[in-house]
Amino acid sequence: MKAGIHPNYRKVVFMDTNSGFKFITGSTMHTAETIDWEDGTTYPLIKVEVTSDTHPFYTGRQKFADKGGRVDRFLEKYNMKK
Numbered sequence: 001m002k003a004g005i006h007p008n009y010r011k012v013v014f015m016d017t018n019s020g021f022k023f024i025t026g027s028t029m030h031t032a033e034t035i036d037w038e039d040g041t042t043y044p045l046i047k048v049e050v051t052s053d054t055h056p057f058y059t060g061r062q063k064f065a066d067k068g069g070r071v072d073r074f075l076e077k078y079n080m081k082k
Contacts, residue, residue, distance in 0.1 A: 007028035008028060008030075009026055009027070009028050010026065010027070010028075010044070011024055011025070011026055011027075011043055012024070012025065012026070012027045012029060012031070012043055012044045012045070012046055013035050013037060013043045013044070013045050013046070014027075014046050014047075014048055014051065015035070015045060015046070015047050015048070016048060016049070016050070016051040016053050016054055017047050017048065017049055018049060018050070018054045019051075019053050019054050021051055021053035021054070022035075023051070024037060024043060027046065029044075029046050030044075031044045031045060031046050033045040033046075033047070
């Protein structure tokens with residue numbers, strides 16, 4: 001690999017601003033904020049608005065649109081319902 005062209009890959013802490021949920025992972029994102037982790041090490045902190053802790057798909061609060069009524073509405077609209 002060429003030196004000096006690759007981003008700095010390091011461990012960072014992502015924090016959900018809505019719930020305060022934090023997790024550590026590898027990333028190349030840059031930030032000026034830091035946080036002390038549970039093991040006593042200081043890591044860069046990246047704040048995000050949505051994580052698996054608050055996303056509706058992962059929490060089970062996802063809403064599903066009722067698509068079964070579309071056909072009935074079409075048939076009723078054009079008086080085709082028997």
